[in-house]
Amino acid sequence: MRLFHYQTVKAVDAGERTKGVKVRWLITEETGARTFAMRLFEVEPEGYSPLHTHPWEHEIFILKGEGIAIGEEGEHPIKEGDVIFIPPDERHQLRNTSDEKLMFLCLIPLKPTH
Amino acid sequence: MRLFHYQTVKAVDAGERTKGVKVRWLITEETGARTFAMRLFEVEPEGYSPLHTHPWEHEIFILKGEGIAIGEEGEHPIKEGDVIFIPPDERHQLRNTSDEKLMFLCLIPLKPTH
Numbered sequence: 744m745r746l747f748h749y750q751t752v753k754a755v756d757a758g759e760r761t762k763g764v765k766v767r768w769l770i771t772e773e774t775g776a777r778t779f780a781m782r783l784f785e786v787e788p789e790g791y792s793p794l795h796t797h798p799w800e801h802e803i804f805i806l807k808g809e810g811i812a813i814g815e816e817g818e819h820p821i822k823e824g825d826v827i828f829i830p831p832d833e834r835h836q837l838r839n840t841s842d843e844k845l846m847f848l849c850l851i852p853l854k855p856t857h
Numbered sequence: 858m859r860l861f862h863y864q865t866v867k868a869v870d871a872g873e874r875t876k877g878v879k880v881r882w883l884i885t886e887e888t889g890a891r892t893f894a895m896r897l898f899e900v901e902p903e904g905y906s907p908l909h910t911h912p913w914e915h916e917i918f919i920l921k922g923e924g925i926a927i928g929e930e931g932e933h934p935i936k937e938g939d940v941i942f943i944p945p946d947e948r949h950q951l952r953n954t955s956d957e958k959l960m961f962l963c964l965i966p967l968k969p970t971h
Contacts, residue, residue, distance in 0.1 A: 744928030744949060745942040746935070749918075769940045770916050776942065778966040779893040781916050802884050802895050804863075804962060806920070814858030821860070826883045828859040828890065835858060848918060850964060852892040 745774055749783050763790025763839070772853060779852050786810070786837065786845040794836040799852050801835070803827040808845035811838050859888055863897050877904025877953070886967060893966050900924070900951065900959040908950040913966050915949070917941035922959035925952050935959075 749769055757764035763786060770781040784792070786808075794813065805825040811818045812827055813836040821827070821837070829835045839845035863883055871878035877900060884895040898906070900922075908927065919939040925932045926941055927950040935941070935951070943949045953959035 744926065744930070744933070744944075744947060745940075746926060746928075746933050747940055748936075749938050749940050752940075769918075770942050774942045775944050776914065776916065777945075778914065778968075779916065779964065781918065781940065781964070800890065800892065802890065802893065802964070804883075804895065804918075812858065812860060814860075816858070819858070819860050822862075824863050826859075826861055826863055826866075826895070828884050828888045830858075830889050831891075833858060848962070850893065850895070850916070854892075 754785060757784065757792065760793035760795070761791065763787030764792055776853060779850050781848060781850050784847050784849055786839040788839055788842050788844070790845070791838040792836055794834065796832055796834045798831045798855065800831050801827070801829040802850045803829070804848045806846040806848060808839060808843050809841040810845045811840055812836070813838065868899060871898065871906065874907035874909070875905065877901030878906055890967060893964050895962060895964050898961050898963055900953040902953055902956050902958070904959070905952040906950055908948065910946055910948045912945050912969065914945050915941065915943040916964045917943070918962045920960040920962060922953060922957050923955040924959045925954055926950070927952065
């Protein structure tokens with residue numbers, strides 16, 4: 744068993760085409776995971792993840808804050824306790840539209856989905 | 858994209874050898890998941906999950922409350938924001954040792970790990 748607080752994992756810049764987004768890779772292959780990885784994202788006010796598409800799914804749980812999720816059918820408000828499933832190949836983006844930090848878990852498969 | 862609040866998913870009894878545990882299956886194959894499932898557990902004070910072993914891993918995030926995680930090396934206190942990785946075949950149990958509800962996400966692979 745590996746047990747640690749999420750804040751003990753370094754938050755790193757989430758990369759290109761993001762604004763004000765840090766990511767902590769909580770559970771990865773290094774931890775021992777074989778199937779999927781757990782990441783925690785922190786998005787500053789007015790920040791956003793990239794509007795992008797990829798061939799793997801996302802399983803998301805909103806921990807804190809408010810914002811919008813943009814999918815192929817438009818925008819949806821998001822708040823603490825919301826669950827989002829984004830299937831492979833669907834264009835998506837999460838944006839913080841509030842004055843507070845938006846925090847969410849986003850899990851992805853470690854191996855190609857197709 | 859599928860988006861819903863966790864409370865819209867029915868909480869069902871978590872089954873044999875548990876005490877005071879309800880589970881909501883948030884993301885499953887029915888949702889469209891191909892690789893892993895997201896479940897949310899709610900454990901009443903003095904409640905516990907079974908002390909058991911199985912050939913798949915757990916990826917856990919503690920959302921709320923306090924308790925203990927029992928692994929092969931003994932007991933560890935758990936609290937909000939803690940992350941737990943339980944590898945395949947490690948005996949484990951989570952117990953609520955507080956006066957408030959213990960809530961956590963627990964994700965598992967959909968296909969056999971080995």
